[in-house]
Amino acid sequence: MPAPLIQTQQVVKRFGALVANDHVDLTVEAGEVHALLGENGAGKSTLVKMLYGLLQPDAGRILWRGEKVVLDGPRAARRRGIGMVFQHFSLFEAMTVAENVALALDGDEPLPRIAARLAEVSRAYGLPLEPGREVWQLSVGERQRIEIVRCLMQDPQLLILDEPTSVLTPQEAEGLFATLDRIRAEGRAVLYISHKLEEVRRICEAATILRHGKVVARCDPRAESAASLARMMVGSTVLGVTHEAAAPQGPVRLAVASLSLPPAEAHGVALRDVSLSLHGGEVLGIAGVAGNGQDELFAALSGERLAPRAEAVLLDRRPVGREGINARRRLGAAFVPEERLGHAAAPRFPLSENALLSGHAAGGFVAGGLVRRGQLLGFVDEVTRTFDLRKGTRDPEARALSGGNLQKFTVGREILRRPMVLVVAQPTWGVDAGAARRIRQALLDLAAEGSGVLAISQDLDELLEIADRIAVMFHGRLSAPLPVSGLTRETLGLLMGGSGFPADAPEAA
Amino acid sequence: MRLVLERRSETPLALRLGSPLLAVTLTLASAFVIFAAMGQDPLNALHVYFIAPLSDSWGLQEVAVKATPLVLISVGLALCYRSNNWNIGAEGQFLVGAMAGGWLALATHGAPDGPWLLPAMLACGALGGALFALIPALLKTRFGANEILTSLMLVYVAELLLDWLVRGPWRDPQGFNMPVTVTFEPEAVVPLLLEGGRLNIGTPIALLVVALLAVLVGRTLKGFEIRLVGEAPRAARFAGFDEKKLTWTVFAISGALAGLAGILEAAGTVRMLQPGISPGYGFTAIIVAFLGRLNPVGCLVAGVFLAVTFIGAENAQIMLRLPLDVTRVFQGLLLFYVLACDTLLLYRPRLVRGAHA
Incomplete structure (x- = not known):
């Protein structure tokens, strides 16, 4: 041989x-x-x-x-x-x-x-x-x-x-x-x-x-x-989450109306005429091949980039397109970006300060300009308990946590504040199966309490598991949402490849 | 065998404290060699340099007088550097502060009017320094101009402006054509703390500023914002902090503190305006800020240490006939060692045997 x-x-x-x-x-x-x-x-x-x-x-x-x-x-x-x-x-x-x-x-x-x-x-x-x-x-x-x-x-x-x-x-x-x-x-x-x-x-x-x-x-x-x-x-048996997909019932929590945004950088993706409505009680999935405008959509929803018109983004029917991320948080929205280290969390800051990072505007962690450290530590303990964080000390630096544990933290710190709308990008990207199950279940539980959850993900299996409806992004456009029941991977695959979308106008360049 | 630097996952506290001490030790060791090479008894020279200034009341007062501007400037710079704003122009902001406050002293000269004058001068000095520091902030946030270059170049603008003022419109007519202004009226002079020395109320002001900034950085949301913007700018945007607004804030604070140091120096120690009003405090404060780990209390300790080298240099010049430039060499070496030792904070050096057994 x-x-x-x-x-x-x-x-x-x-x-x-x-x-x-x-x-x-x-x-x-x-x-x-x-x-x-x-x-x-x-x-x-x-x-x-x-x-x-x-x-x-x-x-x-x-x-x-x-x-x-x-x-x-x-x-x-x-x-x-x-x-x-x-x-x-x-x-x-x-x-x-x-x-x-x-x-x-x-x-x-x-x-x-x-x-x-x-x-x-x-x-x-x-x-x-x-x-x-x-x-x-x-x-x-x-x-x-x-x-x-x-x-x-x-x-x-x-x-x-x-x-x-x-x-x-x-x-x-x-x-x-x-x-x-x-x-x-x-x-x-x-x-x-x-x-x-x-x-x-x-x-x-x-x-x-x-x-x-x-x-x-x-x-x-x-x-x-x-x-x-x-x-x-x-190394152990992986359980699934429990979820029955259903048609949306609750009031519209988050709406986007004909939002167009030029790319933020050269060769970036422009958002073209994006519309969506997210109801309370549902998980709306946004599928699509990476780099088709999902990052841009997240930035526009969170307020990290402002929309050209205030009415382009509605939070509980209030126009917030020209409001920054903290104003939207105060109105009951919460956000989990895709990149854990450097975007969702500061790597060399302890977890307590990373809780402050997204919670200072609406979390009651600041009184008269002073940071309430005790409050923050208590909050970290609560996230730890609820989401079973594994960490060495009570308040370690974010970079000392494994990817899965840090993801549980960045999702958990938002969910514990019971947001009315949660926008989450790649909720379980690079996370081990056990942590992924826990995060998905937490998203479903939040929706079951009446909040609207918008999940942007490249993982079709994940979306099919947790979403009630799925829309697909392609070249900065968003398809109409399709109910998950009866939806096949093939249908989604065709949409992800661009069929059914209007042909792009020739680039001005 | 090769030397590998491995990233540390956590930095132990002992190293954080130990690294500046190691830098100081290495500087002293280098000084030992340099003194020996210059034909001095190294132990004696080190004594004159670093111990003698601390061994009598006059020396201690002088150390405090020198440390005051260094500490005031460096705590402001530390805020800038923490938030990734590289203000190199504190020397210029110091001079503009001295000029702005000094202008009030000169305008009221001969008719000084009550106890409001000195506080007003200090306020003018701080305001002048702040406004001058906002020029690089404006250029950075508006046009994307590199603040390292603009703030540094504005130092020369300030130096030449002072030069022109004291040789031209503000020159003392009875000054035998020397480039100096009149000596400030007693009402326009910073009061002394002790009789028979030069220690004035600038020093307690500096201590108060250190305490305030320590609370600001460690306990307030604004301090968190400053640290976060420097550490993880994208996360800072996610936190909803406005990077540009912060650039304005930290430049204004550090400019105001440098300006305050400038007018305290002019109205306290020098009591007039003249070209050589600063022996490079604005630049030395950069070393102080880094040696102090960009931490307000650290800056206080480092400021005192650097002040000792200033006094030691004067001692050495008188007693050992060593040139003042030796001090500059020490200060340069110190900054070099501080930055080198910081590498040890982030990386662990390790010797590895060849990978191919």
Whole structure:
């Protein structure tokens, strides 16, 4: 039997006190699609960064075709035949597809030759691309194709894909799977990082599962169920939330009327004629591929960006489009942004001050300009109790909490104030299954008490689980909301890909 | 073997306190070497520099007199730096404060009128410093101009303005053509605290300011806003704080404190206006602010330490014939060591063996 394509033996990587990879053994054979599974923070990214030469192991060794290798940089990895497509792309928006590819290649091939080769490779793998288009005009799916094609042009034996479908519509993901089949058929190997278990069961023939930096299982995902894979990842059984989707009944709590906003920055997304109404007692989901205007919608709803007209945003029928975020909070709204550290919370501030951050306007934490520390600490204790926060001390710095615990805190500090309207972006992004369940249940409980909850999420499964109605964002427009009962992933997928939306007017640029 | 800097997840309190002490120790060690290289007995020189100023009542008073402007300016700068506003122009705001307050003293010269004069002068000084500091704030918030450059360049404007005033319209006609104004009337002079020294009520004012700002930073919503804007600007917007308004506020406060220090110096220690009114207090205060960890009480301690080096330098010049520039070298070294030691706060140095066993 020939030596495996790539193998790690007892690889260890530490970051300070944290052991990100603890004696990890991974074996990938030529011609297989191998899944690397684990929750966020389980050490998947650390491991593949070592395989791609971005990090150096503190101990252990890496074997390439049975031979010990030192990968002291991505260039060394590429020379061996290892290519990687990152979750976050590194493309220059103002340059063409071919120019972007040329920048990433190690040789000094002339641009026309690269463009020709690019066209050929993209045809051969079913990844349609126009070499002359500028990147800013392309969708996220097309951008990912550039990244994949430029890896394939280096003729890799091992292709590493980090969460490739998180930015794709279901239909685009199908296209990717067909490409992976072709790559496998040529005898190349794929290391596929994901936490979407259905997808892994379909396309991978081997899986290595990490938990807390250690390998906890190796299996053939085709022989497992999604539930059994989840159990291996989490280490315990994951319960679902209880929710019956229903038609909206309560009064309109939050309404947006024909809101248009130019992009805040170059190549940003403009909001075009967005309208929605959120009723008390319901969870309204906003689906869509990342970067279709969800961030802009959140900023407009929260008041971090003001609307052109006061009537464009109504909170309990009061026009608040020209009011800042604190005025909206005083009227009973609460907000949870997507980015936990740096936006929702200040990393080096203790939790008590992070409670003050969003609560100073309406939470009763300030008297005569003075901060009431005792009050804040009591509030932190209450969030801790209600949401089962795990932390070392009573009032640690925000950055000392794990992602899931910090997310429970940033959602919990808003829910405990019993807001009339809660706008939450990516409520469980990068959160382990147990914390995600608790957060989703808390959102549902809040809605059940009569508040309106607007959840912006890229995770369709999450929205289908908690929402009563779902609307889709595409190129800054928002579809009419569809009731969840009877809604299929396929219908949503088509909307996420832009069908049913009015064609965009040609850009003024 | 290689040296790796690893990010710390939490900074221990002992290090926070220890890092400035380590910087001071390293500065003293460097001073030891420098004195030896200059042919002095290092221990004796260190004694003259750092111990002698603290060993008699006159020296202690002088230390307080020097520390007062340093502390006043640096606590204001600390607010600016905490909130990511880089006011480098306190020297200019100090001079404008001296000129604004001094103008009132000169305008009433010969006909001083009651006890309101001195408080009014102090208010004018603070107001002048604040208005002068608002120029870089305006340029930053309105046009996006870099406040480091604009505030620094305005120092030279203030210096030249003072130069022109004391050589031109404000020159003392009986001053033998020296570039000085008349000596202020007794009513326009900051009263002394003790007979037979130079300690005046500026020092208790500075202590009061330190106490007020310590409460502001640590206990009030405004202090939280200042810290949050500097630490996490996006989170500050989420908190609903207006970054631009805050830029105006901290520039105004630090300018007012620098201006107050300026008029206290002019009407207290110097009692007239002249070009050399500040031995670089506005710039030294930057070192004080960082050595004091941008914390009001820390600035008080650091201000006293820097004041000792000023007095020590005068002592050393007289007793050891060492040039005053040596002090500048020490102050520069000190800032360098403070910033270097701060790296230890954020990172843990670790030696690692080669990764490939």
